[in-house]
Amino acid sequence: MPKCFLVTGGAGFIGSNFVEHILGTQSGVRVITVDALTYAGSLANLEFAKGDSRHRFVQADIREEEVMLSVMRAEKPDCVVHFAAESHVDRSIESAAIFESVNVCGTLSLLEATRKYLDERGERREGFRFIHISTDEVYGDLPIEDTQTRFKENAPLRPSSPYAASKAASDMFVLSYVRTYGLPAIIARMCNNYGPRQHSEKFIPCMIQCALAGEALPLYGTGENVREWLHVEDACRAIAAIAERGRAGGIYNVSSNDARSNIEVAQAIVRAMRPYVAAHNMPQPTIEHVADRLGHDRRYALDATKCANELGWTSGIGFDQGIGDLIKASTSA
Template sequence: MKLLVTGGAGFIGSAVVRLAVARGHEVVNLDALTYAACLENVASVSASPLYSFEQADIRDLPALEAIFQKHQPDAVMHLAAESHVDRSIDGPQAFIETNVMGTYNMLQAARHYWEGCGKPKAFRFHHISTDEVFGSLGATGQFTEETPYDPRSPYSASKASSDHLVRAWAETYGLPVVLTNCSNNYGPFHFPEKLIPVVILSALAGKPIPIYGKGENVRDWLYVEDHADALLLVLEKGAVGRSYNIGGENERSNLELVQTICTILDTLKPASAPYADLIEFVTDRPGHDLRYAIDPTRIREELGWRPSVTVEEGLEKTVRWYLENEEWWQPLLGRAGVGERLGRA
């Protein structure tokens, strides 16, 4: 199968690219190479005859249509997006332009290509989204595929909008789509503005480890390589028009998560004092959702998928990766906004 993967130089997209090539798929990596993208993420497969790269922006419809015609993909995996909530608070326009209009452009380019090919039944447009579109949970309950949308940030609102567009193109034009909504990802190649790499790199530098509010916010943590496996499974075996929630079945509060990372670092790279001593509670961000949790029943029962690692196992793998790959993350610390407090409104 030939896959067109958007955002394939990003965190989740690059995991999909690496796994797809490893499984023998042809992959066209379409990425604009914005601040959070790194071609080093796909260096391990870049010399493969199965891999090709196109630098293009999903806001550029003519460029997208030319890429479809050039490469003739069998399926699209659409991951390209602005994804950092804090940045969406400071600059929401980029999120609307990329996540909403960019998805519109991808749908139009895919639709025109699909129609031009005679509407092949095997074609798929797989839209990858987030559990944040469902809003915030209390102490109990889980998001299902039927949970009403209730986005609370510019980021989640832009992703909710893109989900609705995908469903509309399926209903109106018959485009064969599948959708997935995932919980918080973590793992190797995670750009160092997100919580887990911030904790690891702050600790290694002996700097304060910032936690918003009281650290009570709860997330369901999904190891990125497990997520990539689930995404390829949904693409290949998911029912057309169906959505699947992908969760890690690993809920932890932010404070519990940070404490676990500190304990792992105490073992793998001991310092003069416990790393947890560096934890510092800071002013919460506006509209910080209290809890996310995914009910993964549908993907488990219909497709037989479950995550392969616990959050403790995945975190140890992640910490080891950062300890062994300073040459990857060190240059990224100089990119715009990294290491700064964003999202204060």
């Protein structure tokens, strides 16, 4: 296992959970979190690391190559885990330019900084890993009725949204650095994550907050779109396994294969909220269909057998348990 992690986007949802996972499971480790603290990142997400001398926070933008290189020179990480991104599909539909700037150019700057850092390290580059966190959305979607097809890691990239296009482009740059410079990078393509500290704009936190506010749960279109849902704790275990045992140059799909339509997810939240709303004399939550997202992908499905076979990773937290825990935490906060 690496001894020093540089985690970009570590003040965001998955990044902060990963930092907590590493500090909680590895003794003698150091973690450097780099985050620009955009609308999506917050130091409150790193509260658990306060006073932990093994952790350092650096506020910086991954697009600043020289700054990233100087952080690497100073801290000497043996693993970069790259979460930093503009991550909200709806925002990318409103305005795509920042997605190109951060997700594509930012990843390229970080790759360049890493390449120079590794050149300076000479033979001490042995064992170094650059883990690029990507998404199932790069493969595009499948028809709802096709419940058999699953995308393997070698499937062609057919992104639909500007967000997915920017992630696919960043994956391509990572692969080009593997091939051209021998950069020991790995790509993890993950399905939808959920869990603590997810931004309130995202589907599940938005639904829970509406229910708590006594408002109808807004559901895009018919709600038939299917996603696979992975608890963030399981995702962090997968990324740690990739950091420890992943093959340089490899791509790993990471999924629970727990596929649910959006309306099923909304209904599960309504069910799980019932005891709380009854105890607080609130109206039962309802679901309201709203105008569909433009170009809304229908179904995502990952084949994650490589991750299981090569790394021995499988997901462990069932959806009902994960949602129940999340609602318990939200209603006791």
